[in-house]
Amino acid sequence: MEDSDYPSEPTLLYAQLDHNMIGESIFKELGNQLLYRWPANERLTYALLELWEAQDERDRWSELEYVLHDGPFEVAYFYPDEIDFQEDVIERRERALRRHFGEKPIVYPPLLLEDETQNSEV
Template sequence: MADKFDKLGPIFDEIGHELGRIVGGDPDKTYLYAELQEGVVGAGVFKDEGNSVRYFDPSRPLIDLLIEAWETEEPGKRWEVIEYAVVGKEFDAVFKFPEELNPDEFEDERRDVALHARYGDKPVIYPPMPEH
């Protein structure tokens, strides 16, 4: 068990640093919601800006770190959701396992519930959709 935590600690530390890179500086008040399954990663990065919350796309390095953390768990014992929050210089990670999730809900629905639980009715600002 200690070996797993010895490996996860540096990965989680690097996730915090990558969140800082994504939001353009200090990762304080940054929140990551991600869902992972074999071959699929859905993630969103959010930064509390006081009156609103800003969304940031996850970076490829962040996705790779999430996969690395997820793969440290034995198959069949892997979490499906990670909620990772930075407060000051500390982070907190909460995991949810497949049996804890409603199979009738989609990832975006679960993420919306998690965002509302964390931020209440603060508006979430998403970047404009690209025109193609």
């Protein structure tokens, strides 16, 4: 919701966590397309890590889908025994997008160069 350009659009946060690894992807539904957004602030990474670490290590989920629709939200947790780790995480993420938003093209912003990321709001 801290995305000043698209704060109230339907949103999917897809995250994968493991020891020393956090990967989060944020997508906004914009009519007939999905837009990838860089995280609005770094607190998201720490919040995800705290949520993951709060679980008993034997019962920790590996991936989550958090979908926000103008207030109401739903969360799905996926555990290691439910995931085919031979399948690329990008394929699982795109399947989640299709499940929640249907067959829509995904628009990714151009990659930022290192000196540009230091000057941008992440």
